[in-house]
Amino acid sequence: MENTNKDNKRENRRPRKFTREVKEFEERVVQINRISKTVKGGRKMRFSALVVVGDKKGRVGFGLGKANEVPEAIRKASEAAKKNVTKIALVDGNRTVPHMVTGKYGAGEVVIRPAAEGTGIVAGGVVRAILELAGATDVITKCVGSRTPINQVRATMDALTSLKTVNSVAKLRGIKVEEVR
Numbered sequence: 001m002e003n004t005n006k007d008n009k010r011e012n013r014r015p016r017k018f019t020r021e022v023k024e025f026e027e028r029v030v031q032i033n034r035i036s037k038t039v040k041g042g043r044k045m046r047f048s049a050l051v052v053v054g055d056k057k058g059r060v061g062f063g064l065g066k067a068n069e070v071p072e073a074i075r076k077a078s079e080a081a082k083k084n085v086t087k088i089a090l091v092d093g094n095r096t097v098p099h100m101v102t103g104k105y106g107a108g109e110v111v112i113r114p115a116a117e118g119t120g121i122v123a124g125g126v127v128r129a130i131l132e133l134a135g136a137t138d139v140i141t142k143c144v145g146s147r148t149p150i151n152q153v154r155a156t157m158d159a160l161t162s163l164k165t166v167n168s169v170a171k172l173r174g175i176k177v178e179e180v181r
Contacts (some may be wrong), residue, residue, distance in 0.1 A: 025053040025085070027078050028129045030062075031149045032070060050149055051077035053085065054133025058094055060160070061085035062130070062153050089163040092117075094135040098166070103159025108146035110155040115140045126152040134160065 031050040036043045047070045054060035063080025067073040091098045096114040103110045110127060115138040121131050123141040126149045131139050143152055170177045 027053045047073045049073040049077040053081040056135040060134040096138045101159045103155040105154035108151035108155045109144040111142045113140045
């Protein structure tokens with residue numbers, strides 16, 4: 001005797017359709033902090049998360065989120081980061097930055113310099129995350145002053161948003177690209 005009950009169950013099944021949403025941005029958690037507030041009943045613990053998002057094509061942003069639980073803080077931070085995305089001026093096919101630039105925020109300073117092909121990203125954790133998600137592959141950086149992650153992120157974003165390409169400078173001055181060089 002054949003087992004027809006199993007065969008009927010298989011035939012009646014609907015094909016499963018998994019539609020995985022395509023993510024526009026890649027995200028990276030830079031820092032998770034535990035915050036405690038002392039109240040009458042004891043200590044109240046919360047968490048803050050610093051998240052950087054980017055598409056590796058020159059767009060990058062960061063966000064800070066706070067919540068009672070870590071996953072919720074990360075979710076809030078990534079939503080804030082997606083609202084805070086800016087376009088970065090990279091050259092040589094999104095390989096490096098066009099010129100040396102310094103970004104400042106608070107007591108922190110970040111110096112970003114272009115590098116020769118094959119150098120890689122020479123940077124610390126926070127700055128490396130931002131540059132990788134922006135899509136740069138050959139950059140040299142140095143952090144001076146405050147090493148606080150949020151200050152480094154803001155100083156790096158300050159530096160990257162102040163970058164200018166030859167085309168943008170020529171357009172701003174109203175002259176040809178050859179005259180700028």
